[in-house]
Amino acid sequence: MVEFEVPEIDYDRYSNRQLAVVPLAVLAVALAVLIGAYVLTGSPVALGIDFTGGSELTVQTSMSASEVRSSFDTQPVSVQAISSESNQYVVTFDADSGDVSDFRDQAQSSGMTVLGSGTTPASFGSQSQELALIGLAIAFGGMSLLAFALFRTFVPSIAIIISAFSDIVIPLAVLSLLQVKISLGTIAALLMLIGYSVDSDILLNNHILRRRGEFYESTYAAMQTGVSMTVTSMSAMAVMAVMATFFGIDLMSQIGFVLFLGLAADLMNTYMLNLSLLRWYKFEGVAR
Amino acid sequence: MSLLRENWRIALLLVFVVGSGIALFLPGAPPGAPSGQSGMTNLQYGIQLDGGTRLQAPPVGITAEGVDVDRNQETELARNLSQAFGLQPIDIRVAAGSNTVEVFSKNVSQSELQSALEERGHDPETVRDGVTEATRNDMVEVIRNRIRESALGSGTVSTIRTAGGQTFISVSAPDRDADELQDLIDERGVVRILAGYEAENGTYVTTPVLQGDDITDVGNVRSTGSSFGVDVTVADGAADRLEDEMVEYGFDQRTFCNYNNEDPQNSSGRCMLTELNGEIVFSARVRQGLADLFASGEFSENPVFTSSTNSREQARELEISLKTGSLATTLDFDQRRTQTLDPALAERFRFNSLVVGIIAVLAVSGMVYLRYKQPRVALPMIVTAMSEVLILLGFVALVQYPLNLSHIAGFIAVIGTGVDDLIIIADEILQQGKVATGRVFQNRFRKAFWVIGAAAATTIIAMSPLTFLGLGDLSGFAIVTIVGVLVGVLVTRPAYGDILRYLVLSEEE
Numbered sequence: 001m002v003e004f005e006v007p008e009i010d011y012d013r014y015s016n017r018q019l020a021v022v023p024l025a026v027l028a029v030a031l032a033v034l035i036g037a038y039v040l041t042g043s044p045v046a047l048g049i050d051f052t053g054g055s056e057l058t059v060q061t062s063m064s065a066s067e068v069r070s071s072f073d074t075q076p077v078s079v080q081a082i083s084s085e086s087n088q089y090v091v092t093f094d095a096d097s098g099d100v101s102d103f104r105d106q107a108q109s110s111g112m113t114v115l116g117s118g119t120t121p122a123s124f125g126s127q128s129q130e131l132a133l134i135g136l137a138i139a140f141g142g143m144s145l146l147a148f149a150l151f152r153t154f155v156p157s158i159a160i161i162i163s164a165f166s167d168i169v170i171p172l173a174v175l176s177l178l179q180v181k182i183s184l185g186t187i188a189a190l191l192m193l194i195g196y197s198v199d200s201d202i203l204l205n206n207h208i209l210r211r212r213g214e215f216y217e218s219t220y221a222a223m224q225t226g227v228s229m230t231v232t233s234m235s236a237m238a239v240m241a242v243m244a245t246f247f248g249i250d251l252m253s254q255i256g257f258v259l260f261l262g263l264a265a266d267l268m269n270t271y272m273l274n275l276s277l278l279r280w281y282k283f284e285g286v287a288r
Numbered sequence: 289m290s291l292l293r294e295n296w297r298i299a300l301l302l303v304f305v306v307g308s309g310i311a312l313f314l315p316g317a318p319p320g321a322p323s324g325q326s327g328m329t330n331l332q333y334g335i336q337l338d339g340g341t342r343l344q345a346p347p348v349g350i351t352a353e354g355v356d357v358d359r360n361q362e363t364e365l366a367r368n369l370s371q372a373f374g375l376q377p378i379d380i381r382v383a384a385g386s387n388t389v390e391v392f393s394k395n396v397s398q399s400e401l402q403s404a405l406e407e408r409g410h411d412p413e414t415v416r417d418g419v420t421e422a423t424r425n426d427m428v429e430v431i432r433n434r435i436r437e438s439a440l441g442s443g444t445v446s447t448i449r450t451a452g453g454q455t456f457i458s459v460s461a462p463d464r465d466a467d468e469l470q471d472l473i474d475e476r477g478v479v480r481i482l483a484g485y486e487a488e489n490g491t492y493v494t495t496p497v498l499q500g501d502d503i504t505d506v507g508n509v510r511s512t513g514s515s516f517g518v519d520v521t522v523a524d525g526a527a528d529r530l531e532d533e534m535v536e537y538g539f540d541q542r543t544f545c546n547y548n549n550e551d552p553q554n555s556s557g558r559c560m561l562t563e564l565n566g567e568i569v570f571s572a573r574v575r576q577g578l579a580d581l582f583a584s585g586e587f588s589e590n591p592v593f594t595s596s597t598n599s600r601e602q603a604r605e606l607e608i609s610l611k612t613g614s615l616a617t618t619l620d621f622d623q624r625r626t627q628t629l630d631p632a633l634a635e636r637f638r639f640n641s642l643v644v645g646i647i648a649v650l651a652v653s654g655m656v657y658l659r660y661k662q663p664r665v666a667l668p669m670i671v672t673a674m675s676e677v678l679i680l681l682g683f684v685a686l687v688q689y690p691l692n693l694s695h696i697a698g699f700i701a702v703i704g705t706g707v708d709d710l711i712i713i714a715d716e717i718l719q720q721g722k723v724a725t726g727r728v729f730q731n732r733f734r735k736a737f738w739v740i741g742a743a744a745a746t747t748i749i750a751m752s753p754l755t756f757l758g759l760g761d762l763s764g765f766a767i768v769t770i771v772g773v774l775v776g777v778l779v780t781r782p783a784y785g786d787i788l789r790y791l792v793l794s795e796e797e
Binding site: 005050058084085100101104114115116117118119120121123124127128131132134135136138139140142143146147150184185187188191192194195196198199202203206210211221224225228229230231232233235236237238239240243244247249251252255256259 | 450466467470622623624625626627628629630632633636637640641643644647648649650651652654655656659693694696697700701703704705707708711712715716719735738739742743745746747748749750751752753754757758759760761762765766769
């Protein structure tokens with residue numbers, strides 16, 4: 001029978017520096033990926049039509065993907081098959097390549113059945129970009145203030161903020177590497193991640209700072225609860241990501257994927273980065 | 289009584305669960321729910337889960353605000369401006385009450401309006417893109433009526449503010465495709481009846497004699513021999529005026545009509561012209577019977593006549609335009625956002641997303657069971673998490689919020705956070721040492737609650753920007769998540785604490 005037990009890690013064997021260097025290195029790589037993508041393409045991540053504007057058709061046809069591609073007067077940006085249904089494709093067009101009504105007509109006159117369509121004007125897309133950034137900034141700022149309000153000391157609060165930051169940056173870097181086009185759903189997932197990922201950090205800080213008891217004992221208690229929490233959430237998100245991808249429900253698969261990655265990053269950040277900062281604070285920082 | 293007092297948390301959970309069940313399943317329970325609706329629940333579905341079309345576009349127009357204008361100058365200024373810009377009088381709206389002047393045309397720039405008003409001594413404070421709220425509300429009303437009047441009548445119309453502060457009009461209709469919906473609202477629906485006659489100097493004159501507003505009652509489309517028409521009743525005041533004008537232009541005499549649509553100056557005779565959206569759609573002579581009524585002055589006693597068109601479609605458009613009134617301005621379809629989905633595909637999304645949700649719940653349950661290996665701890669945890677989802681669904685049904693895919697994702701996120709918190713409570717209460725006394729239990733529960741409360745507060749803060757930023761469907765996702773977290777922290781998770789306490793106490797005995 002499968003057992004799910006949180007392993008007890010022998011933290012004594014590692015110095016704070018050793019513990020912190022791994023998550024910090026991963027964060028640095030993630031930031032480098034995003035900056036590199038920004039320099040190369042002008043955007044840290046590939047933007048979907050929610051942010052660039054453009055049109056999208058869902059069509060049913062017996063044609064192949066390349067036949068679908070060549071059926072339009074203007075070249076589509078992408079033609080993507082839906083895995084759970086044979087003969088269905090999602091076709092995406094740039095904002096400046098024409099009007100969605102024309103694409104519908106072209107698809108129909110080539111014998112495809114148009115099951116769905118959508119269009120977002122470019123102006124709307126660039127506003128959404130701006131708003132999404134504002135939203136992320138407000139959410140992150142609010143979370144940071146709350147972290148300070150809860151613990152009222154610098155190191156433990158900043159530990160939460162750094163790991164939350166890293167939890168957002170790492171999934172974004174993965175999306176950037178995989179060339180996944182982000183949508184409004186991704187933004188929702190990132191905001192959700194801010195809320196989700198600090199749970200285990202708050203739990204750890206709370207056990208170590210606000211409870212009596214020896215450091216490693218508190219750490220292990222917090223880990224038992226925290227890892228169970230995160231792994232449970234990850235299982236829900238993995239299921240959502242895999243199933244929704246299979247069914248071709250992009251929005252849900254993206255939310256699931258981003259949250260899964262973010263929570264995985266959070267396991268590392270909480271129990272390596274946050275923990276090493278707290279241990280330093282508890283044994284050396286306070287003594288100063 | 290003390291039983292209730294001790295178990296008020298569980299009691300509260302039960303009240304919420306029962307209430308949600310009623311809101312969700314009792315037909316007609318939520319206020320404003322459409323009656324006689326098919327389907328098992330009172331849930332409303334959006335485009336993504338029900339199919340149909342949503343179209344969002346800004347109204348065409350610019351508005352000068354803070355314009356110094358008196359009520360008695362309104363008509364004069366509107367006429368002046370329309371002449372200056374080469375527009376129709378209905379393309380300008382001057383409102384002394386709100387000190388605004390609106391121009392409903394893409395061809396007039398903000399600076400042109402600014403200087404035109406300054407020249408006439410009505411200095412505006414600002415000139416901006418978009419129309420006034422009053423105009424938008426008028427448009428929403430007209431579009432709503434049009435959808436109701438047209439064949440398959442259901443849909444919602446509202447205004448939404450976009451990121452850049454623009455206001456869009458959003459129209460959703462579950463049972464039509466994009467072209468149909470667009471055709472219904474792409475014209476202003478301005479109807480005029482004109483009299484065409486030869487003036488004394490020999491030129492052919494067309495003068496408006498009736499506007500859409502002058503008509504009080506509109507019949508249904510009927511076939512009138514070779515053409516189609518609708519019976520219209522002219523309002524009392526307008527009927528007298530119409531009668532006088534018809535006599536003045538000679539329509540009380542035996543007459544013929546030969547109207548030339550390409551070159552109106554080549555027309556002859558006396559014609560009644562029906563104009564729809566600036567285009568003459570029908571011309572005809574006045575029948576002898578009606579001419580006699582004009583002559584004798586009996587027309588105004590029963591002011592009904594038939595307004596005709598050449599095709600049934602045009603007659604239908606005429607009917608809908610007359611019944612619902614005209615739109616103040618058109619929508620700017622170049623800037624439209626649309627989403628349309630085949631109902632069959634939407635149904636598949638609905639079913640599949642439900643499957644995804646159920647499997648996610650099963651995955652969570654499996655993890656919880658593997659972690660605790662005691663059904664007495666794991667089972668209530670799963671049941672509590674499910675009740676949270678039920679309460680949320682009840683809430684969504686109660687407020688009749690149309691569900692979309694993002695909300696289902698929100699539900700799954702709520703299950704995730706919910707179970708997280710239940711794990712915190714379980715671990716805290718089940719730790720070493722007995723819970724025999726209420727004080728120990730209370731103490732542990734309070735400790736667990738501090739973490740849960742802090743975590744909930746961060747989630748709410750993280751989600752709150754989405755509720756007011758206007759990023760499409762995401763406000764729904766954020767609202768569902770925030771309500772879910774609040775219900776969880778205030779109702780379900782405390783109740784789980786109480787349930788656990790019973791289980792633990794009975795074990796210790």
